[in-house]
Amino acid sequence: MRTNLTIIMLIALTGLSGAGVLDSYPPENAAVLYYKCAIQYMPSDELKSKISDAATGVIEIDEELAKEINGYEHVIKELVDAGGIAKCDWGIDYSQGIATLLSGLSDIKNLSKLLIADARLLCSEGKYAEAINLCVAAERLASHVSDMTLISGLVGTSISAMGDKCVTHILGEMPHEAKQLLRVKTILGNFENRVDRIKVGLDGEKLLAMVHFDPRSEMRMTPKMLKEFGWKPETDAEKKLNKILIDKLSRADDVFFNELTDYWFKMIDNFIACYDLPYAEAYGRMNVEIPEMIFNDSQKKPEATLARPFMPALGKIYSLSIKSQNSLNAIKAAVEVYLVKAKTGKLPGKLPAGCAKDLFSGKDFIYEKTADGFVIRCQGKELGDDKVHEYEFKVKK
Amino acid sequence: MTEKTEIRLVQNAVNGDLESFGLLCEKYYAAMVAIACSVIADKHLAEDVVQTAYGKALVGIGGLKDKKLFAAWLGRICRNAAKDMVRSRNRDIPTEDLSQVKAAVSDNETSEAVRDAIEHLEPVERELVYLRYFNDQSYEQMAEALGISKAAINGRLKRIKQKIGNRLKDFAGI
C-alpha cells in the first residue's frame, strides 16, 4: 500500500520530534519539512500528470489547474521554508550498502514539479520575483536531495534542469529592469556548483561498497549476492577467475576483501581526479581509458572482476553533471546580456566581459541575436551525445 | 609552524588530541574568516560561520586523508558553511543587495566603490582579495590556505588588482 510510506514518514517525523527536532519552526533539519510536505501532497494520478506537464512547460496552466495548484499553497510555503534550512539529513540508513532503499526520491521529484508549476503560474500572473523564489526553493530541494549517493545527485540534477527551463522562461517574460535582474544575478551566483554534488556522490559510492567489501560485515559480498547484482563471467579469463572469486567470497577471505577495497577506492579516486581536467580530456579518461583499464585488470585480477558489476556509469554521470552546470552558466551569461539591455535599452552586440564560461570548451559562450531575442551557444560539443548545446532566451517586444 | 609540525598536529588531532586541533584552528582563523567574508561580506557573520565550520571540521577530521591538505580542506568547509549561511539568509533578506550589509558600515564613497569592484569579481578572485587584505596574510600563508603556489598567488593578485583598478577608473569617469 502506498500509505505505508506515509506511515513510515509519519513515524519518522514523530521520532524526529521526540529527538527534539520539532521544538521550533522551521526545524533545524529540512528533511523533516520535506517528509511533511510529501504526506500532505497527494494529488490524483491525473492531477500529478497535469502538474508535471505544467512544470515542464508542455501545457499552459488553465483556471482549473491554477485552482488545484493554489490548493497546495501550504505545502509550497513549507517547501520554500525547507529550502532556507542549511541542514538536510534524510535519516536514511546506508548500512545496507547498494541495497539501501531510496523510496522517497519519487516523492521529492513530485514536490519539485509542484514548485516549478507554481513558479510558472506566478510568472503568468506577472509575479516574477515570487516565481524566481520558487525556482530557488526547487534548486535548494535539488541540492538537499543530493545526499551521499550518485543516484540522489542525479535526481537533484534532473530537478535543476527543470528549474533552469523555468528560470529561462521567467527571464523571457519579466520586464528587464536592472534591480530585478541584479537580484536574479545574486541568486544564481549563490547556487551551489552542481558538479560538486556528483563528486560527493562518488565518495558516497566508496562507502556504500565498503558495506559489502567488509569480510566481517553481515552484508558482505557473497557469490549469490554477486549473481543478484547481475554478474556473469563472459570471457574465458573471467570464467577461470570466477572460480577463484567464488572461493574467496565463500571463505570471506580477509586479504582478498582488503585488495578489493583498495582497488575500488583507487578506481573511484581515478574518476574523481578527472573532474580537475578539461572536459574533453576528462571525458576520454572516464569513458575510455579507465573502463578499459578496469576491463583489462578484470581479466587478470579477481578484485577487478568484482569491481565491474559494482561500477556505476561514471562517464555518463560526469557528462550529465557538466551539462547541468553549463546550463546554469548559460543562464548566468544571459542575465548579463539582459542587464545590458536594462541599462542601454537594447541587446549588446557581443557577450559582456566576465561572463560564466562554457564548460565543454573552457571558453566563452557564443552569443547571437535572433528575431525573438538571443541564443547562448556552447563552443564545445557534449561528446556523449555528439551535440553542441544552445540555449534560447526570449526578449518581449 | 613548520610543515612537519603542522602534519604532526593534524595527525594528533585525528587521533583525538583536541588541543592540537585548537592550535590548528588558531593558526588558520584569520584566513578562514577572510574566506567566509569573501562569500558573506560581513565580518561578524563570517566569524560565526567559521566557529560553526570548526565544529564540523572537528567531527569530520577523521575523514581527512591527506594530512598536508588540512588548510585547503578546512577552507572548503568554511566556504560551504558560508554559502549555506547566505542561502538561509536569502530567505529573509532581499538578495538584490547583499552589499547593503557593507553599505551600512561605510560612509566613505571610495571604500564603497572599492567594495563594489570587489563584489563584481569572480568568487575565487574575491576570496583571494579577502585573504590578502582582510588580515594582511602573507603570500606564504595564503599559499597554505589555498593549496597553490606563491607565484600563482602573486600573478593572480596582480590581475585582480588590475581589474579593480579599471573598475575604479570607470567609477571615477577616467
Place this chain on the structure above:
Amino acid sequence: MGKNNDETKLDGLIHDAVGGESRFDFAKWKSEHTEEIEAYHAMNAIDARIRSHRRSLKVSAIVTAAAAILVFAFLVWPDIGNETVLVKPGDGIVASSYTPLPAHLPTVGRLNAAFAEGGIDAVEKFCERSERKSGARPGRLTAMDIFIEFEANIETKKGSEYENQSDNNNAYSFDRA
C-alpha cells in the same frame, strides 16, 4: 615609479575597504561546542576503521533514531520488510544475511543500473513503476486512516509471522546456517 605608487595606493584602498582583524578564542569555542567535542571524543574511542566508516555514513544520534524507526517500520510492513537473521558459524565469521528486497523497490544498486541502461529517464520510470506497484495513493488521507492501516499491518504481521518466515526461507536461502 608612478605605477608603483598607484599600486601602493590601490593596496591601501583595498585594505581600507575590506581590512579587519580576527582573533580566535579556543577556550570560549570549546565551551560553546560541547556537542561536537563529545562526538569527536566518542568517535575516537572506537576502532579507526569502524569510526571512519560510521562517521562518513553520517550516523548522528538523530539519524540513528530515525533509522531505527524506519527499520522498525519495515519490519511491520509485510510488503517490503525482510527478516535479517544473524548467524555466527563456528569459524567466527558472521554469515551474510543479505536478502534482496522485492524487485520493484528502488534500491541504490537498481537505480544505478537503471541509469546505466536508460539515463535519468529510466530512473524516473523505475521510481514511478515502483510507486504504482506499491499501490495508488488515496485522494485524501486522514490521520485516522493512517493509524487504522498501521494497526492493521501489525495484526497482519502477527497473523502471518510463520507463513512469512517460511516464504523468506524458500525465496532467499543466502548462506544461512
